Amino acid sequence: MSDKLSEAQLESFLNETCDSLRGDRDAEAFMEYVIAILFLKRLNDRFNLDREARRSKLMMNGLTPSQIDEDLERREVYRLFVPKIARWDKVKQQKEELGTYLMEAFAEIDAMNPGCLGLLNTIDFNQRTEKGDKLITSADLVELIKDFENLRLSDDNLDF
Template identity: 70%
Template sequence: MSDKLSLAEFESFLDETCDTLRGNRDAAEFKEYVIAILFLKRLNDRFNLEREVRRNKLIAKGLSPSQIEEDLERREVYRLFVPEIARWEKLKLKKEDLNSYLMKVFAETDEKNRGCLGALNDIDFNKTSANGENFITNSDLVELIKKFDKMKLTDEDLDF
């Protein structure tokens, strides 16, 4: 029996998450937010794995803790770099003004990775409806982050 997440389980999780959070809103209006948070979680999980492997190599080389920490913050040693503002451990503690915070997270992540985010960088977490309400509320974002926090999204954790 595999502990890895299957494609069917993942699809079910996404469907359930979207249905729970979007309420009576159209799925098309809501999916970009779910995809953005999914991408951010996957990026963080892969970055953390790379970072831990790198940390172990630097320890084996006998570098001091300060040298190790300095090296671990070098953008060029990662395939995709997660700036401190975008790190999952920091993001999941944020409970206020997540809409604006996520706009900064994606802008800085895109900047640090030479424009790799494409359309994800254009997602407007502050977008409002005709009646002036946010398409996605702060509490929706807190819940979405909580749901994704339960998942591990490294290659080793996925069965697809």
């Protein structure tokens, strides 16, 4: 049996996550938030692997710790770069105004990765209902981030 995440397992996870967020509302309304966090987590997992491989290579080349740290922040050495504001460890520490924080993080990802074509900037984590309530609260977003915490989404952990 494989320890890798199958497509069916991921789909089930995403559906359960949408259901847990929606309460008595339509789950479809929450899918874009779940997909956005899925993308953020996958981007971070892939970036972390690339970053650690680069760190090992730089250490073998005899660079000092400060040279390594400086090199690891160079955008041009990565296919997809995750700016500090959007790194998973930073995101999961946010508790207040998480919707605003995520929109800033996605804007920064878009700015640093022209291939994203601004698609991430279309998600409004502060969207309001007709009654003026937030469609998804910071507390909901914190729980959503927690749901994704133990999911490993790098290529070597996926079975599809």
